Amino acid sequence: MQKRMSLKDILIANAVPITFFILTFLAVLVAKIPILFLLSEIVRRLSRNTFLVLALIIPVVAGLGLNFAIVLGAMAAQAALFFVVDWGITGLSGILLAIVISSVISIFLGWIAGKTLNRAKGREMITSMILGFFANGVYQLIFLFFVGSLIPFKKTDFLLPQGVGLRNTVDLFGIVDGALNDLLTLNIGFITIYIVPLIFVVGLCVFLTFLLKTKLGQDFKAVGQDMHIARTAGIDVDKTRIIAVILSTVFASIGQVIYLQDIGTINTYNSHEQIGLFSIAALLVGGASVKKANIWNAILGVILFHALFVVAPSAGNRLFGQPQIGEFFREFIAYAVIAFALAMHGWRSRKGK
Amino acid sequence: MKKVLVLLVAVLLLSSLFAQLGFKIGVVTGTVSQGEDEYRGAEAVVKRYGKANIIHVTYPDKFMQEQETTIARIVELAYDPQVKAIVICQGVPGTTAAIRRVKQMRKDIVFVVGVPHEDPAVISSAADVVLEVDTPGRGRTIVELAKKMGVETIIHYSFPRHMSYKLLAERRDIMEKTAKEMGINFVFVSAPDPLGEQGLTGAQQFILEDVPRQLAKYGPKTGFFSTNCGMQEPLQKAILKHGGYYLEPCCPSPTHGFPGTLGISIPEDKRGDMTYILREVNKKIIEMGGAGRFATWPVPMNMLFVEAGVEIAIQLVQKKVSPTNLNGIKLIVTEAAKKKYPKAELQVRTLEPYKNYYMFIHKSVIFGVDKF
Numbered sequence: 001m002q003k004r005m006s007l008k009d010i011l012i013a014n015a016v017p018i019t020f021f022i023l024t025f026l027a028v029l030v031a032k033i034p035i036l037f038l039l040s041e042i043v044r045r046l047s048r049n050t051f052l053v054l055a056l057i058i059p060v061v062a063g064l065g066l067n068f069a070i071v072l073g074a075m076a077a078q079a080a081l082f083f084v085v086d087w088g089i090t091g092l093s094g095i096l097l098a099i100v101i102s103s104v105i106s107i108f109l110g111w112i113a114g115k116t117l118n119r120a121k122g123r124e125m126i127t128s129m130i131l132g133f134f135a136n137g138v139y140q141l142i143f144l145f146f147v148g149s150l151i152p153f154k155k156t157d158f159l160l161p162q163g164v165g166l167r168n169t170v171d172l173f174g175i176v177d178g179a180l181n182d183l184l185t186l187n188i189g190f191i192t193i194y195i196v197p198l199i200f201v202v203g204l205c206v207f208l209t210f211l212l213k214t215k216l217g218q219d220f221k222a223v224g225q226d227m228h229i230a231r232t233a234g235i236d237v238d239k240t241r242i243i244a245v246i247l248s249t250v251f252a253s254i255g256q257v258i259y260l261q262d263i264g265t266i267n268t269y270n271s272h273e274q275i276g277l278f279s280i281a282a283l284l285v286g287g288a289s290v291k292k293a294n295i296w297n298a299i300l301g302v303i304l305f306h307a308l309f310v311v312a313p314s315a316g317n318r319l320f321g322q323p324q325i326g327e328f329f330r331e332f333i334a335y336a337v338i339a340f341a342l343a344m345h346g347w348r349s350r351k352g353k
Numbered sequence: 354m355k356k357v358l359v360l361l362v363a364v365l366l367l368s369s370l371f372a373q374l375g376f377k378i379g380v381v382t383g384t385v386s387q388g389e390d391e392y393r394g395a396e397a398v399v400k401r402y403g404k405a406n407i408i409h410v411t412y413p414d415k416f417m418q419e420q421e422t423t424i425a426r427i428v429e430l431a432y433d434p435q436v437k438a439i440v441i442c443q444g445v446p447g448t449t450a451a452i453r454r455v456k457q458m459r460k461d462i463v464f465v466v467g468v469p470h471e472d473p474a475v476i477s478s479a480a481d482v483v484l485e486v487d488t489p490g491r492g493r494t495i496v497e498l499a500k501k502m503g504v505e506t507i508i509h510y511s512f513p514r515h516m517s518y519k520l521l522a523e524r525r526d527i528m529e530k531t532a533k534e535m536g537i538n539f540v541f542v543s544a545p546d547p548l549g550e551q552g553l554t555g556a557q558q559f560i561l562e563d564v565p566r567q568l569a570k571y572g573p574k575t576g577f578f579s580t581n582c583g584m585q586e587p588l589q590k591a592i593l594k595h596g597g598y599y600l601e602p603c604c605p606s607p608t609h610g611f612p613g614t615l616g617i618s619i620p621e622d623k624r625g626d627m628t629y630i631l632r633e634v635n636k637k638i639i640e641m642g643g644a645g646r647f648a649t650w651p652v653p654m655n656m657l658f659v660e661a662g663v664e665i666a667i668q669l670v671q672k673k674v675s676p677t678n679l680n681g682i683k684l685i686v687t688e689a690a691k692k693k694y695p696k697a698e699l700q701v702r703t704l705e706p707y708k709n710y711y712m713f714i715h716k717s718v719i720f721g722v723d724k725f
Contacts, residue, residue, distance in 0.1 A: 034432040041425055133550055144513050157474060160516075161523050168517040169446070169472040173453070190458075264453060265475060267420060267446040269514050270548075274418040310425050313410065324384035324392065327411045330422075 012348070016341045017287040017300060023333065024308045031314035038310055040191040045306040046299070047181075047197035048262040052255035052279045053286075053298040054204050055248050059124075060293040061212065062244035063224030066280045069113045069128035069245065073252025074272035075139050076105035080253075081260060082143070082166065085175050086155050092183065094176040095261060102253040109135070110249030114242030121227070125290070132276060140269060170266040177264040197258050204251065205295045220244055224291070281305060281334070284341035289348070309334060374402060376437040378666055379430035380409045382659060383416070383443065388582055390606055391442045391467070394659030397625055407663070408436065412445055417548055420447035427451035431459050438666035442467030442659045444476060444483075452479040463669045463676075467658030468604070472519055477707035481676045482665055484658045484686070486605065487702065487712035488520040492527025495578060495600050496535060498648055498717050504576035504598050506538040508567050510560065510588075511580040512546040521580055528578075538571070547583045557587040564591035576600045585610030589647070593638075598646050601717060605650030607631050615641070627651060627694040631718070631725040644721025651694045651718050651725075661689035677708040686713065 011018065028038065052070065059067040080102035084094045113131055120127040147153050148164040156163065158170055171177075184195040211217045219240045222230040227237050256275065260266055283293060286301020309330065316329025380398060382391040395409045410426050413419040424447045430436050439455070441448055444466040452464050456479075467484045469476040477483050499507055509525060516522050525541065532539035542563065547556040560579070568575055576598035579588055585602050589610050592599045602609035607630050612619060615637040623629045631651055638647050664685050668674040674681040683701045690697035697715065704710040718725075 033429060037429055037432045041428075045421075140513055144517060160519060161526065165517060167472050167519050168470070168514070169449075169475050171449070171472070171475045171478075173475075173478070263420070263424075263447075264450045265446075265471070267417070269517055270417045270446065271420070274420065277418070309422060310429075313422070313426060314429070317410065323395075323409045323411045327384050327413060331414065 014287055015344055016285060017304060019340065020285050020304045020308065024304055024311065027308060027311040027315040027333075030318050031311040032318065033311055033314045036190045038307065041310045042303055042307055043191055043193055044262070046302055047194045047201065048259055049255075049279070049282065049306065050201045050298060050302045051197070051204060051258050052252060052275055053282050053302055054201070054208065054295060055251035055255050056279060056283050057208060057293045057295065057298065058211075058220060058244045058251075059248045060288065060291065061217075061224050062220040062241055063227065063291070064117060064128075064241060064244060065125040065290045066283070067128050067245065067248050068125060068276045068280070069117075069131050069135075070248060070252035070255075070279065071132035071272050071276045072109040072113055072135050073102070073106045073249040073254075074256040074275050075135060076109055076249070077102040077253040077256035077260065078266055078268070078272060079105060079139075079143075081172070081176065081257065081266060082147075082153075082158075082170060085158065085170060085172065086153050088155075088175070090175050091179050095179045095257060098176065098257050099254055102257060103250050106249040106253040107246055110246030111242060113249060114245035117245060118238045118241055129276075136273070139272075143268060166268050168268050170268055172260065172264050172266065176261050179261050180258060181262055194262075197262070200254070200258060205299075208295055216240075216243065278305075281338045281341075284338060284345075289345040305334075374406045374667065376670060377405075377433060377435045378402075378407055378663055379427075379433075379436050379439040380407055380659065380663065381412055381427055381430075381439065381441040382409070383445075384411050384414055386414055388443070388604070388655060390604070390608055390653045390655035391659050393624060394442070394653075394656035397656075398660055398663045402663075408433070412447075416445040416447070420445075420450075423447035424451040424454065428454050431455040431462055437461060437670045438463045438465070438663075440465045440467070440659060440662040440666050442484075442655060442662060444469035444471060444480070446470055449475050449479045463666055465662040465666045465669070467662050468655060470518070473704055473707060473710055477704075477710045481669060481709060482662075482682065483707075483710045484662060484665075485520075485704075485710065485712050486654050487700075487714040489523045489527055490702075490712065490714050491601075492524040493531050494714060494717070496528055496531040496537060498719075499532075499537060499576045499598070499600055500535050502576065502598050502600075502645065502648065502719065503574060504537065504600070505574040506540060506571040506576070507532055507600070508571070508575060508577045509539065509541050509580075510544045510563075510578070510584060511541070512544055512549075514546050514548065515580045540567075540571070542567070544579070544581075544584065547581055553583045556581065556584055560584050560587040561591050564588065564597065565595045568595055568597050573597065579603060582609070586613050589614040592646065593641055593643050596646075599643075599648065601648055601650070604655055605715065605717075606653035606655065607634055607649055607651060608653050608656075609649070611649070625656075625693060627653065628725060631694075635720045635725055638720040645719060647720045648717045649720075650715045652690050652697050652699075652715055653693070654713065654715075657686065657690055657693065660692075661686040664689055679703060679711070682711055686711075690715075 080098040084098045117124045144165040148159050180196045181194040186193040219235050223237050223240045231237050282301040282305040285305040286297035288297035312330035313326040316326030380395045382395045385392045399407045412423040449471050464480040465482045466480040529539045545551050545556045545559050547553040573596045578600045580603050611634045617633050687699050700714045
């Protein structure tokens with residue numbers, strides 16, 4: 001009897017990943033897409049997107065919820081890459097320089113974000129989302145009106161005809177395109193595995209595991225569980241939360257550098273917009289909640305979420321016989337599951353009370 | 354024996370109708386919610402060459418946010434060894450990245466891209482042939498059209514994201530300069546970005562409210578132009594209701610906005626027949642008192658780019674034309690245009706210094722003035 005109960009508990013606790021797995025599996029059966037394509041896409045996305053998803057974990061542990069403000073880190077990464085492109089620093093040194101510059105900017109942005117979120121305790125998620133919108137306005141102002149006028153920029157090919165403002169595409173080809181990917185690759189049949197970005201991901205996983213065992217990690221957990229008790233225990237709650245946001249922003253900026261060197265072009269005014277929502281969706285799909293997340297949620301989430309993203313359009317196409325319905329189907333499934341994940345979390349936390 | 358022979362010939366003929374290419378072509382367009390013309394163009398080529406030869410897939414509606422999906426959809430096509438060409442219209446962000454990835458594993462696939470969103474230098478380095486409306490050239494023709502219609506002030510609606518597109522920014526500058534030369538007042542009005550927080554509805558609301566405001570300020574001889582597809586319908590509606598001039602749609606076509614604004618439903622068999630559609634739109638505009646105040650191009654350029662793009666792709670694969678053959682490409686596109694509108698006359702040039710970046714321009718027609 002007890003055993004059956006625990007099985008049920010496991011099922012309920014993992015309802016989101018299980019549902020997603022079943023959906024993905026059915027979609028793979030229906031879609032009939034080349035299995036090699038599916039595998040190589042998933043492997044590539046693991047090396048490209050996991051770092052960004054991992055950047056979300058610390059704020060969850062520290063009780064800040066899902067940090068939509070990782071968009072700030074992404075913007076810092078893009079800003080750093082623009083200057084690396086302008087200075088013409090190619091290859092690995094370009095990437096490393098971009099990581100250093102973007103980390104410095106991210107520490108500053110994370111500090112501001114952390115300060116703001118401390119003033120909005122209990123409403124961190126919506127605040128971080130609006131913070132992202134606000135930062136987007138500042139970003140547009142800087143790169144549309146200040147670059148070329150106040151901020152010197154030598155490569156005129158990347159500027160608008162008047163000489164002020166960046167164009168909508170910044171090409172990384174021949175500069176830092178694939179600079180991490182191509183360092184070390186492993187070919188299994190048609191599947192190429194990019195080792196170096198994966199080493200970065202593993203490195204961050206190890207670092208996070210280690211960090212959560214230190215004093216600072218314990219502080220994160222304590223603050224996440226109950227701010228009041230943490231404060232009475234002598235932890236500087238506000239400072240701990242700011243550190244959590246700074247770390248998250250810095251990791252997000254490094255993640256965005258990894259992401260963009262893989263994609264190869266920067267969509268100047270939009271590349272950062274997409275990463276907040278999709279990273280969060282992937283983490284939720286992996287079984288995380290607003291209050292609990294670990295590295296396995298991130299890894300599993302990237303695999304499941306992206307697998308469905310890859311197969312759903314073809315599945316919809318096969319099922320309904322019309323290309324555009326495939327697209328509507330994918331959109332419906334993807335966003336329905338995000339909503340489902342959030343609703344499940346609400347239901348579970350109510351049940352837990 | 355005779356019967357068998359006849360049957361055999363019939364079967365061969367039938368199968369040759371569908372398998373005449375000997376290879377497959379992938380066609381990538383948006384869904385109808387983002388722009389109907391290119392989707393209908395893809396349907397037309399599927400009808401012409403059959404599902405066995407054309408694989409039609411769509412990129413996401415939110416293509417700005419879901420670049421990865423666009424890349425995956427294009428790369429997926431390349432896993433079919435029979436696919437020898439891919440036609441993409443519109444070339445939304447992610448197209449260049451996808452082309453480079455495909456070329457890494459399959460050098461034999463040719464790419465034709467219509468209406469690229471990415472920067473000309475970037476896309477022309479990756480795609481074989483790029484087809485685009487002559488955007489800087491229109492900076493001159495739109496103002497000339499305005500002059501012909503008797504417009505004294507031009508209102509240009511756009512927003513920062515669009516103004517970060519090199520060619521759109523260049524067109525605005527040329528429009529301003531040409532307007533000055535011709536003694537027309539040029540006003541740039543910043544509208545909300547439909548991809549911003551307010552969304553498309555916010556942008557449409559703004560247009561509906563702003564047109565009467567501008568008319569009150571600059572008088573009835575004011576002409577309007579907007580760089581965004583979603584704003585065309587409210588713009589046409591507002592001008593029909595309050596007065597003023599509608600210079601041209603952003604993507605010139607008789608089907609861009611007009612059928613929705615005027616409540617025209619096009620029967621299934623007339624979908625690609627532009628002469629029919631132009632006559633219907635013309636009739637309705639005259640009826641509603643808009644004669645002489647609305648203009649467009651008689652050929653739907655995005656639809657044309659898909660259909661002509663497939664023809665170019667076939668000839669590229671069969672090595673009958675080279676990607677930089679200006680006259681060869683012009684001939685193919687003009688032939689495809691004449692199938693839609695027999696009086697079609699296109700001018701073409703390449704965007705210096707990119708020899709494979711073709712820009713087309715067509716003379717405008719004014720409803721209630723021109724005959725169809």
